[in-house]
Amino acid sequence: xxxxxxxxxxxxxxxxxxxxxxxxxxxxxxxxxxxxxxxxxxxxxxxxxxxxxxxxxxxxxxxxxxxxxxxxxxxxxxxxxxxxxxxxxxxxxxxxxxxxxxxxxxxxxxxxxxxxxxxxxxxxxxxxxxxxxxxxxxxxxxxxxxxxxxxxxxxxxxxxxxxxxxxxxxxxxxxxxxxxxxxxxxxxxxxxxxxxxxxxxxxxxxxxxxxxxxxxxxxxxxxxxxxxxxxxxxxxxxxxxxxxxxxxxxxxxxxxxxxxx
Amino acid sequence: xxxxxxxxxxxxxxxxxxxxxxxxxxxxxxxxxxxxxxxxxxxxxxxxxxxxxxxxxxxxxxxxxxxxxxxxxxxxxxxxxxxxxxxxxxxxxxxxxxxxxxxxxxxxxxxxxxxxxxxxxxxxxxxxxxxxxxxxxxxxxxxxxxxxxxxxxxxxxxxxxxxxxxxxxxxxxxxxxxxxxxxxxxxxxxxxxxxxxxxxxxxxxxxxxxxxxxxxxxxxxxxxxxxxxxxxxxxxxxxxxxxxxxxxxxxxxxxxxxxxx
Numbered sequence: 001x002x003x004x005x006x007x008x009x010x011x012x013x014x015x016x017x018x019x020x021x022x023x024x025x026x027x028x029x030x031x032x033x034x035x036x037x038x039x040x041x042x043x044x045x046x047x048x049x050x051x052x053x054x055x056x057x058x059x060x061x062x063x064x065x066x067x068x069x070x071x072x073x074x075x076x077x078x079x080x081x082x083x084x085x086x087x088x089x090x091x092x093x094x095x096x097x098x099x100x101x102x103x104x105x106x107x108x109x110x111x112x113x114x115x116x117x118x119x120x121x122x123x124x125x126x127x128x129x130x131x132x133x134x135x136x137x138x139x140x141x142x143x144x145x146x147x148x149x150x151x152x153x154x155x156x157x158x159x160x161x162x163x164x165x166x167x168x169x170x171x172x173x174x175x176x177x178x179x180x181x182x183x184x185x186x187x188x189x190x191x192x193x194x195x196x197x198x199x200x201x202x203x204x205x206x207x208x209x210x211x212x213x214x215x216x217x218x219x220x221x222x223x224x225x226x227x228x229x230x231x232x233x234x235x236x237x238x239x240x241x242x243x244x245x246x247x248x249x250x251x252x253x254x255x256x257x258x259x260x261x
Numbered sequence: 262x263x264x265x266x267x268x269x270x271x272x273x274x275x276x277x278x279x280x281x282x283x284x285x286x287x288x289x290x291x292x293x294x295x296x297x298x299x300x301x302x303x304x305x306x307x308x309x310x311x312x313x314x315x316x317x318x319x320x321x322x323x324x325x326x327x328x329x330x331x332x333x334x335x336x337x338x339x340x341x342x343x344x345x346x347x348x349x350x351x352x353x354x355x356x357x358x359x360x361x362x363x364x365x366x367x368x369x370x371x372x373x374x375x376x377x378x379x380x381x382x383x384x385x386x387x388x389x390x391x392x393x394x395x396x397x398x399x400x401x402x403x404x405x406x407x408x409x410x411x412x413x414x415x416x417x418x419x420x421x422x423x424x425x426x427x428x429x430x431x432x433x434x435x436x437x438x439x440x441x442x443x444x445x446x447x448x449x450x451x452x453x454x455x456x457x458x459x460x461x462x463x464x465x466x467x468x469x470x471x472x473x474x475x476x477x478x479x480x481x482x483x484x485x486x487x488x489x490x491x492x493x494x495x496x497x498x499x500x501x502x503x504x505x506x507x508x509x510x511x512x513x514x515x516x517x518x519x520x521x522x
Contacts, residue, residue: 068419088425098420101517102438111434112424143517161424 013044015165015197016065021074023060033222034060038074040216040225044164045195049208052218052226053255058201059169061223065199066092066167078165088112090165091158095174099142099154105129106138108153112161128156131190148179152186159190168200172207184210188235205255209248210237217254227254303486311490320474325498328459328470331387335394336455343399344444347406348436357407364404372397372458376465390462390470397458398451405447409440442510442518449506456499471495 023035034057042048050058063069065076067086076083078090086092091112099108109128113121129135132152142150151171158166172180188211191198202208208215215229229251233243287305294304303311315321350356372393383389413436421435463472471491478487510519 066423068422086419086423088423090423092419092423094416094420097414098416100417100420100435100438102441102514114430141513141517 014041015044015046016040016042016076016078016199018061018065018076019074021061021064021076022072023057023064023069024072035064035071036222036224038223038225040228042197042199045197047191047198047211047213048200049212049215050199050201050218051203051205051208051215051251051255052223053220054203056218056221057223058203058218061218062092062167062169062199062201066090068092088161089163090167091161091163092167092169093154093158093171094169095151095171097174099150099157101142104139104141105134105145105153108142109156109160111157124160128160131159132156132186146179147175148183151175151179151183155187155190159194159196163196165197165199168198170201170203173203180207187211192235205248205251206239209244209251210239215251217251219255227251229254300485303489307486308489308493311484311486312494315474315487315490321494324469324471324474325494327467328463328472329498331390331462331467331470332394332452332455332459335391335459336398336452338391339395339398339402339451339455340448343402344406347403348410348440350403351407351410352436357411360407364400368400368404373461376462379462380466385466387467389466390459393462393466394455394458397454401451401454402447405444405451406440409443409447410436412443413439438514442515445506445509445515449503449510452502452506453499456495456502460495471498 018038018040021035021038022033025032025034038061040048050061052058060069064071065083067076067083067090070084092098100111103111106125106129110121110125113124116124125138129138132155134149134153134156137145137149142153145153151174155171172183175183184207200208200211209231212231215231216225217227217229218224219226229247231247233241233247237244291304291306294302294307312321315324350360375393375396376389379389379392383392417435417439418431421431426434459470460472460475463470464476467473471494475488475491478484478491509515
């Protein structure tokens with residue numbers, strides 16, 4: 001399926017629609033095109049992974065969708081409304097660097113809950129502390145936590161405001177491989193329970209094929225969408241099944257990486 | 262148990278080490294002075310006598326209070342003006358670009374170079390000394406505040422905006438906690454500067470305080486024991502001020518910025 005087809009094929013529950021997105025960075029009089037005519041449609045509750053060579057503009061695209069960057073031309077609209085800035089209905093999860101180091105675990109998770117009543121806030125806090133397995137660490141500061149715990153804390157902070165969408169920018173990139181596997185499992189569990197729409201940037205093809213409903217493969221800069229791959233496997237996915245390997249190798253080939261080392 | 266006791270002893274030894282070292286130096290000083298017939302430096306015993314003299318005449322307390330009074334006023338005035346101004350300048354990139362050259366011109370001018378103007382504007386007295394301390398503190402604090410804002414990772418600001426904070430809340434809940442640790446370091450260093458400047462200012466512009474004591478002791482009868490007594494007291498009070506400021510760095514919600522993690 002080509003990207004054009006993806007756009008012209010409207011589905012009932014479209015959450016996000018990017019149309020003809022162009023992004024050009026200008027610095028010292030030199031302009032660098034980063035994104036070129038990006039068209040993408042994401043359905044409600046869908047899990048999308050963006051993959052591509054490093055520095056290709058995946059994060060730029062994510063930041064544009066999140067409202068932190070304005071596109072040079074084109075629009076991003078969510079629920080039919082054009083995005084003009086960040087919004088608390090759509091939370092961006094950075095690598096664990098995004099947690100506030102001056103707040104405790106509870107302070108971080110409760111950060112976005114300032115509009116709620118006290119009892120409601122405490123209920124949410126308890127729920128999400130438990131969901132990400134940080135019981136007993138409510139009063140701890142991030143500097144006292146491990147990388148994986150900080151990452152879970154940031155996910156909990158995002159989920160606590162009950163957003164419809166999560167943008168995740170290589171959230172597990174800085175974790176060791178065992179923690180990363182555990183975190184993938186937990187994210188899938190949370191996604192299945194809460195059905196958020198997730199746009200997830202990764203440079204790890206395996207991660208993308210394990211998590212996503214669809215994998216968006218981007219080219220080197222200026223990035224265009226090369227291919228959108230449907231991962232037609234139900235969860236839990238058998239990562240040594242022939243179908244899995246076929247899908248993964250297809251993507252590897254698409255970005256020009258032979259699967260032999 | 263035995264192990265624990267061993268550690269306790271070791272700790273005590275480590276704590277006593279600087280005191281033992283100072284005691285050895287004092288002894289060496291006393292021996293050297295008593296062996297040398299020409300008086301180029303009073304011995305520690307003579308200095309102790311000088312301090313006792315000052316105590317007896319009620320001057321020690323009076324002069325310390327006078328000096329601390331000037332430092333407090335100059336330092337607090339500078340902090341109250343320079344920190345909000347610096348935070349504002351740092352927040353707006355254009356303001357920073359406009360102010361920076363001016364700042365770099367004023368910064369290397371020693372506050373002591375302002376003494377003639379200070380006397381012209383404020384006369385001989387407390388106001389002049391306070392003005393000089395204010396100048397000595399103002400520029401370092403302004404620069405600290407500007408840099409503190411500029412060093413706040415944009416990830417924190419973006420996260421704050423993402424959760425729907427308006428500008429006032431963003432300043433209060435994100436910017437302010439993020440800059441406090443750096444401001445504290447700046448305040449600590451600047452308090453040291455203030456203490457340096459007060460002594461110099463008191464040598465010229467006033468008739469009380471520790472700086473005045475040093476000049477007066479020499480002019481009125483070459484009481485070098487009192488000169489060195491003044492120096493020792495200045496050093497000890499400087500140490501106490503620094504220790505007090507440093508203890509703030511141990512506050513739990515600031516500690517993240519000082520850990521190596």
